[in-house]
Amino acid sequence: KNPSRKILITGGAGFIGSQVVREFAKKYSEYHIYNLDALTYAGNLENLKDIEDASNYTFIKGDITRQDFIQNLFEKHRFDSVIHLAAESHVDRSITDPLAFVKTNVLGTVSLLNAARDIWEGAKADKRFYHVSTDEVYGTLGEEGLFTEETPYDPNSPYSASKASSDHFVRAYGETYGLPYVISNCSNNYGPYHFPEKLIPLFINNIINNKPLPVYGDGNYIRDWLFVKDHAVAIDLVFHKGRNGETYNIGGFNEWKNIDLVRLLCQKMDKKLGRPKGASEKLITFVKDRPGHDLRYAIDAGKINRELGWKPSVTFEEGLDITIDWYLENAAWLEHVTSGSYKTYYERMYRGR
Numbered sequence: 001k002n003p004s005r006k007i008l009i010t011g012g013a014g015f016i017g018s019q020v021v022r023e024f025a026k027k028y029s030e031y032h033i034y035n036l037d038a039l040t041y042a043g044n045l046e047n048l049k050d051i052e053d054a055s056n057y058t059f060i061k062g063d064i065t066r067q068d069f070i071q072n073l074f075e076k077h078r079f080d081s082v083i084h085l086a087a088e089s090h091v092d093r094s095i096t097d098p099l100a101f102v103k104t105n106v107l108g109t110v111s112l113l114n115a116a117r118d119i120w121e122g123a124k125a126d127k128r129f130y131h132v133s134t135d136e137v138y139g140t141l142g143e144e145g146l147f148t149e150e151t152p153y154d155p156n157s158p159y160s161a162s163k164a165s166s167d168h169f170v171r172a173y174g175e176t177y178g179l180p181y182v183i184s185n186c187s188n189n190y191g192p193y194h195f196p197e198k199l200i201p202l203f204i205n206n207i208i209n210n211k212p213l214p215v216y217g218d219g220n221y222i223r224d225w226l227f228v229k230d231h232a233v234a235i236d237l238v239f240h241k242g243r244n245g246e247t248y249n250i251g252g253f254n255e256w257k258n259i260d261l262v263r264l265l266c267q268k269m270d271k272k273l274g275r276p277k278g279a280s281e282k283l284i285t286f287v288k289d290r291p292g293h294d295l296r297y298a299i300d301a302g303k304i305n306r307e308l309g310w311k312p313s314v315t316f317e318e319g320l321d322i323t324i325d326w327y328l329e330n331a332a333w334l335e336h337v338t339s340g341s342y343k344t345y346y347e348r349m350y351r352g353r
């Protein structure tokens with residue numbers, strides 16, 4: 001039976017991408033989901049163990065920056081939509097290696113755009129290029145105000161500059177070639193399967209192992225946090241119901257000062273691990289600030305709420321509890337990721353396929 005849609009999801013072995021692939025493969029048995037991922041250090045097929053044998057799912061190992069390969073792939077499978085999440089995603093890494101971010105986030109996006117433009121030429125109905133992006137493209141806020149879809153772009157890190165650039169390219173392909181597209185810009189995600197270089201999983205891991213918790217500067221930075229499954233639900237809605245050529249901001253209505261978040265995490269971990277009150281907080285260590293560090297991000301998610309009826313389904317406390325429990329129950333996943341041994345999982349899984 002022919003699938004009703006052939007959707008290419010890029011970066012589907014990553015933190016958010018694996019949630020989206022899982023959500024789509026499970027919910028839409030009439031679609032075929034193709035997951036294209038280069039399996040960089042951040043890509044891990046163990047994230048998708050539960051759906052790897054689903055008949056409506058195919059994994060393709062490949063790099064979005066290889067333009068000929070991408071063009072051939074689109075010609076072979078004739079995807080009718082793309083949900084593009086593949087990216088270099090860690091701000092600290094972008095400070096030490098900006099070019100890697102230009103390559104994947106800008107060049108990779110443009111190579112996907114070219115392929116979509118070429119195979120959809122003259123047949124744009126029901127086609128959609130969806131770019132999953134970040135609120136960091138808007139730069140930083142002072143103590144007041146929120147990012148809206150009209151906030152001018154003002155990126156401060158090589159990561160956010162590369163994502164801003166890829167957003168601009170997506171819009172430019174809409175204007176220049178009539179490519180049907182939609183973009184969403186989301187705040188910080190947290191949840192299961194998060195690579196432990198990012199704050200919440202790093203700190204959970206360090207608390208378990210009694211290692212220092214490095215907090216940048218004075219810890220007064222403010223971020224808005226969203227549970228990753230709620231982001232996946234928002235992506236599903238924007239993909240299916242978002243208006244063509246529009247941007248949707250997605251956020252958790254959930255601002256936290258870094259240091260307060262770390263203290264809350266410490267208190268929860270003390271309880272979960274049966275350690276004396278205050279034990280984990282002793283691990284907090286203030287370290288030299290990140291250069292170009294944005295003071296505050298906060299999202300006005302009113303548009304997606306009004307137009308598509310989306311709002312977060314869990315509170316931060318609930319989401320954090322689910323996340324901590326998941327990391328405690330999945331010590332093997334954490335161990336594989338921190339030791340890098342998940343790399344061999346792919347070889348084992350896909351050898352001979």
Ligand code: NAD
Nearest residue numbers: 011013014015016038039040042043063064086087188189
């Ligand atoms: P991640 O780093 O966990 O995953 C990225 C995935 O992309 C990995 O599986 C990696 O192997 C793959 N990838 C990297 N380079 C590739 C290439 N050249 N070709 C093919 N695949 C490649 O990232 P994430 O946190 O899941 O973020 C996914 C997307 O969502 C990114 O575009 C990011 O900018 C955006 N985003 C993330 C957040 C967040 O808080 N994590 C918030 C808003 C938006």
